[in-house]
Amino acid sequence: MTRLLGHLRRTGLGLLSPSLLLLLLVFLIPVAIMVPLSFRPYLPGQGIGEGWTLANYTKLFTDAYYYEIVGRTIFLGLAVTLLTLVIGYPLAYFLARSRSRWRHWLTILVVFPLLLNLVVRTFGWMTLLANRGVINLALQDLGWIEQPIRLMFNFTGLLIGLTHIFLPFMVLVLIGVIQNIDRDLEDAAKVLGANWGTTFLKVTLPLSLPGIVSGSILVFVLSISALVTPRLLGGPTYKVMSTLIYDQFLQLLDWPAGSAMALMLTLIVLVLVFLSGVIARRFGMQGSVAQG
C-alpha cells in the first residue's frame, strides 16, 4: 500500500486520479457491458437470448457480406489516410515554412471546415456529387460525358467526403511537426551539396515521420469510425462497419452482433496503433528536434 502511494506520488498519477476515474467510468464500463453481450445469441423477434455463442464473431469472417464490409472499411480507411497525407503534406509544408503574410489566413482557411457542421458539409458534397448534382450536370453540359458518373453511394463518394473532412486534422498535425524541424538542417544539407529533392528525402521527410505516423493514425481511426458521412454519402446500400453497427443496434435490434462488430472495430484500431508504435521505434524516431 505504501509502495503504491509512493508510486502515485512520484509519477503524478495520483493528481490525475479523479479525472481518470471519471474516464474509466464513462469509457470502460460500456465496453465491459458490450463484451459479454457480444457472446449472446440473438433470437429474431425476441431479442437477446440465453446462453453463450461465438456465432456473432464467426459470422464476421465467414459470411461474405460481413467480411466484405470489414475489408472495405479498412481499405477505405487506408485510402483516406493516404490521400489526406498526399494532399496534406505539401500544404502543411507550405504553411509551416512560408513567410508570407497570408500564412495565418491560409491556416484559418484549412481549419475553417471544422467550424461548419458535419451534416451541412456532407449535404454540400451531396449536391455536388449526386447524379443530377453540380459536377455531373456541368460535365454533361460541356458534352464530356453522356451519362452521369456515379460519384455517390459508392467508394468514390465516401473517399471524397471523408478525405475532405479529415484533411484539416492531418494538416494540423503535420504543421506542428514540420515547424519544429530546424530550418538550419535543410540549409546544412543544401550547403553540403544536396539539391532540393535530396534534402527533402534525406532530411525533411525522415524528420517529419513522427507527424506522418501520428497524423495517419488519427485520420485512419477517425475514418473507419466515422458514421454521419458514410451514412449520408453511402446511402442505405453502400455500408461500412460503423453504419452496419448502427443498423444492427437501432434497426435490427441485434445488439449481440452489433457489439461483436463494435469490439472488432476497436480491436483493429488498437492493433494498428500498436503496430505503428513498433514501426516508429524501429525507425528510431524518439526525437526529431536537434539539441542546440
Place this chain on the structure above:
Amino acid sequence: MEPRNRALGEGAAADLRIERLRKTFGAVTAVDDVSIYVQHGEFVSLLGPSGCGKTTILRMIAGLIEPDSGAIVLAGEDITQRPVHRRNLGLVFQSYALFPHMSVFENVAFGLRRRPVAEDAIGRRVRAALDLVRLGAHTDRLPRQLSGGQQQRVALARAVVTEPRLLLLDEPLSNLDALLRDEMRVELKRLQEELRITTLFVTHDQAEALTLSDRIAVLSEGRLEQMGTPEAIYHSPATPFVAGFIGRSNLLDGIVVGQAEQGVRVRVGEGLELVAAASGPLRQGDRVQASLRHERIHLTEAPTPGMANSFPGRIVFRAFAGAVTQYVVQLAGGVELQVETPTAAGRLEREATVQVELAPEAVILLPAAVPAA
C-alpha cells in the same frame, strides 16, 4: 612530422571577393554596399553587434539568401547566381545543425555522398576528418548523445571533409560555455592553419576576432566600418564606432585649438587640453572625438617630467577585477575617465589624489560623431 590531414588534401581553398553587396528586408537595410576581399588561406572575421548584417553576408555567400545587388566572386568566378548545393562551401552553423537522425559517421559522410566519391574513400575521409577534430572514437553515436563541444567538432569535421573552397563559420563558439569556448578557439585556429583553408568567421565577440583572425572586418548597421589586422583595428580605429566597440575606450568630444610640439592640442572640457599625436590634416576649430583606451592611461603619484598629458585627478570609483583593477578618475572641470591598471602595479584608494598621464600616441582623434537625428 607527418601531416595529419593527408586524406583530406590541401590546396582546394580559394580567394573570395565580395563586391558592393546589398540586401534589404522590407524597410531595413541589412547589408549596405559592403566590399571585402579575403586572400587565399586567410582567416577573416566579420565582427559586429547583433543586427549589423554579418550573418546576412555569410548566408549570402553560402547562397542561402539572395543579395539585392552586388557580386560574390570565388577564385575569380562569379558565383552570385549559383544555387547553394553547387557552391562547394563548408558552413558551420551556430546551432551546429547536425542531422539528429543520423550517426556521427553519416553526418560527416553526408557531403561526400552527394559527390562522386567511392564508398571506401568515403570511409577513409570521414575517419580522417573525425581524427582531425579528435572524435575518432564516436562514429556510431547520434548527435544528441554527444556534449556541446563534441557536437561542435562533428559540425567542423562535416564542413571540412568535402575540401570546400571556403569555410564559413557562423558564431560557432557562442553556444559553448566559457572554458570550452577558449579550448575550441585554439582548436579552430589549429585546424584552419593545418588545412590552410580560406575562412570567414562571423562573431560578435571581439576577443575571438582578435585572437583568431589574420584580418578583421568591423561592421555596424550593415556598413563596413573598418577592415584591417587585429593590431590596426585595435590601435588605430578609424571611426568612433570601432573605437567604442573594440576594447574599452573613453570617448570625449573636443575641438582642435592649436598645434603642439608632438601633434595638435585638443580641448575636451573646461580647462582640459590634450596633446594628441595627430594623423591626417587637422585645422584649428575642427570638431573631433578623442578616444582614450582604458589601459593606456597611467595613474602616478607625481607628474612625470616631459609628459605632454598630465593632469591631477581624484579617484571616485574602484573595482577589483583580478589581473586588472578598474578606476574612475575625475579630472578638474568634471571630466571623468575610466582607467584600467594592472593590479600588480599597486592599490589606490578611493578619494586619493593621483596624477593622470597618457602619451600623445594614446590619444586617438576620430572624426566627430554625426549628431543623432
